[in-house]
Amino acid sequence: MKVTGFSFIKNAIKYQYPIVEALQSILPLCDEVVVAVGDSDDGTRELVAGIDPQKIRIIDTVWDDSLREGGRVLAVETEKAFRAIAQDTDWCFYIQGDEVLHEDGYDEIRKAMHTWKxxxxxxxxxxxxRHFYGSFDYIGVSSKWYKREIRIIRNDPNIFSYRDAQGFRKGDNEKLKVKPLNAWIHHYGWVRPxxxxxxxxxxxxxxxxxxNWQPQxxxxxxxxxxxxxxxxxxxGTHPRVMQQRIAAMNWKFDYDLSYNRLPVKEKFKNLVEKLTGQRPFDHNNYRIV
Incomplete structure (x- = not known):
């Protein structure tokens, strides 16, 4: 079984993306990782190249700034990395530059890839x-945060990155059929100075x-x-690869939980999820089989 990781990134240093930790978190499960590195001006390419030269293969890209609807450029960059994966790959492991896989899930992920190959x-x-917000100590709990998403896909040319690259579809916009894992990805996109x-x-x-975008x-x-x-x-615990970044956090964010503003419907959905593991009424970008 061959597993290839893939990702994209641009200006990781400037915007403090945990791209090093993101790639390190999936490397133990991958034979190779393809990274589309956009036209950065902060040393991002050198940063990525130095992580694991034996496993990481860089594709140099230029972002199309004319794509200004719905984050489409992110899907385009994802596609560049995905289409560069070798044909003999069985599974493709996607990770975004602000996501980090928790190592507690390694065994289950390996087993699932073998089982369903x-x-x-x-x-x-x-x-x-888990979507962290403001600091490494708080997570979002409303429906604005997606609870699950596809991050391992079959090496199938009919599969494509969907909309702003949050998930994947195939063929004529068909939802993917997936197996759920008890494995966690931590999303740190909203944790920056x-x-x-x-x-x-x-x-x-x-x-x-x-x-109509104008700089303001x-x-x-x-x-x-x-x-x-x-x-x-x-x-809970953060992935081990995040410990140094967390220790270096140099800003303060404290949130008074009494300020939470959840409507009754949201509270009901959270309660059902805690009791059953299922979240009613939410839109899902996949089909569990």
């Missing part, structure tokens, strides 16, 4: 998600705002408090 009715494997977060949000907004930069720190509806304190 020759079962063509299974298109991919589904991971659980407030000044860096503001800069990143400003520069990336053009990929979602359409042709205001030099200020991102106000985490005013952009969230509900959080809860994280009581």
């Amino acid at each position: 020759d079962k063509k009715e299974v298109d991919g494997l589904l991971f659980k998600y 407030p000044e860096t977060m503001h800069e990143k949000q400003y520069n990336f907004s053009k990929h979602w705002s359409g042709d 930069k205001v030099y200020e720190a991102y106000d985490y408090q005013s952009h969230i509806d509900a959080l809860e304190k994280f009581r």
Whole structure:
């Protein structure tokens, strides 16, 4: 069985993406990792190249800044890495630059890849998600945060990156058939110094705002408090590869949980999920088989 990881990244140092930790977290499960490195101006290519020269293969890319609808450029960059994967690969392990796989899931992931490798009715494997916000101590709990997503897919040319690269589809926009895993991916995209977060949000907004986007930069720190509806304190463990980054955190974010603003429907969905493991009424970008 051959497993190839794939990812994309641009200006990881400038915007403090944990791309090193992201790639390190999947390397033990992969024979090779293909990374599409965009036209960066901060040494990102050298950073990625130095992680594991034996396993990591870089594809140099140029982002198409004319793609300004719905984050489409992210899917295009994902596709560049995906299409560069060798044909003899069985499974393709996708990780984004702000996601880190928890090592507690390694054994289950390996077992699932072996179990379903020759079962063509299974298109991919589904991971659980924790979305951190403001700091490494809080996670989002409302429906705005997706609870699970596909991160391992079959090496099938009919599969493609969907919309803003959150997930995958195949053929004529068909949802993938997947097997769920008890394995966690930690999403750290909303954990950056407030000044860096503001800069990143400003520069990336053009990929979602359409042709009417106009630069309106205001030099200020991102106000985490005013952009969230509900959080809860994280009581678990972070991936081992994240320990150094967490220890180096140099800003303060404390959130009063009494400020949570969840409507009754959201509270009901959270309760059902805790009792049954299923979350009613949420849209899913996959079909569990």
